[in-house]
Amino acid sequence: xxxxxxxxxxxxxxxxxxxxxxxxxxxxxxxxxxxxxxxxxxxxxxxxxxxxxxxxxxxxxxxxxxxxxxxxxxxxxxxxxxxxxxxxxxxxxxxxxxxxxxxxxxxxxxxxxxxxxxxxxxxxxxxxxxxxxxxxxxxxxxxxxxxxxxxxxxxxxxxxxxxxxxxxxxxxxxxxxxxxxxxxxxxxxxxxxxxxxxxxxxxxxxxxxxxx
Numbered sequence: 001x002x003x004x005x006x007x008x009x010x011x012x013x014x015x016x017x018x019x020x021x022x023x024x025x026x027x028x029x030x031x032x033x034x035x036x037x038x039x040x041x042x043x044x045x046x047x048x049x050x051x052x053x054x055x056x057x058x059x060x061x062x063x064x065x066x067x068x069x070x071x072x073x074x075x076x077x078x079x080x081x082x083x084x085x086x087x088x089x090x091x092x093x094x095x096x097x098x099x100x101x102x103x104x105x106x107x108x109x110x111x112x113x114x115x116x117x118x119x120x121x122x123x124x125x126x127x128x129x130x131x132x133x134x135x136x137x138x139x140x141x142x143x144x145x146x147x148x149x150x151x152x153x154x155x156x157x158x159x160x161x162x163x164x165x166x167x168x169x170x171x172x173x174x175x176x177x178x179x180x181x182x183x184x185x186x187x188x189x190x191x192x193x194x195x196x197x198x199x200x201x202x203x204x205x206x207x208x209x210x211x212x
Contacts (some may be wrong), residue, residue: 010128016044017052024056025063027111036147046148053140057105061115061132068119075116085110089117098123101131105139 016035023031032053039046067075076083089110093100101123104114118128 005035017048018054020049021056024053024140025060026055028057032140032143033147033150036144036149037151038147040148040151046144050140050144053144054136057134057139061105061136062129065119065128065132066110066114067114068117069125072116072120078118085113086117093117093121098127098131101128102135105135128159145159189206 016038020028020031025122032049035044035049036046038044039049086126092107092110092114096103100114101118104118105111107114115128115132122154
């Protein structure tokens with residue numbers, strides 16, 4: 001009888017790295033942490049996970065930068081979602097300068113937008129390339145090893161990690177989901193003053209219309 005571990009190993013051996021590449025090309029923190037854990041379990045090679053994540057992340061941000069470089073202004077006119085985040089992104093660029101090119105992949109909600117907007121600015125493509133390369137390397141290592149060390153730490157409490165593998169994967173996914181929800185709640189609270197100001201402006205505008 002073919003075991004679950006054998007099926008998972010064959011699937012990941014055939015598809016794991018290209019799925020990881022696609023995931024890291026877009027956002028990818030969750031899939032990269034999971035890949036790090038699977039590397040600890042022996043389904044993937046941790047060095048190949050880091051290399052794949054670096055390549056996907058690096059090429060992804062290069063693509064978004066040149067998308068902004070050549071088509072940025074047209075995208076601002078066409079897509080409201082990009083234009084809406086444009087001011088917030090510019091505020092980050094004004095505050096942190098070219099360091100934004102390094103931290104962009106660590107900023108949830110701006111991972112794709114920031115490289116596009118950096119492409120619209122006067123930041124030289126060569127400068128972005130080197131910063132992006134350094135950022136992609138550190139990002140790939142940090143999140144890959146995060147998942148790997150999660151598996152490593154489980155061995156301190158469990159004699160046979162493989163026996164509880166599916167529970168550990170669910171626990172890891174639960175942790176990622178909790179961290180994401182906490183971040184979203186934090187962002188929602190940060191934007192609360194702006195929402196209140198907007199509500200007051202709308203209420204004032206509506207009251208003027210009634211009087212007219």
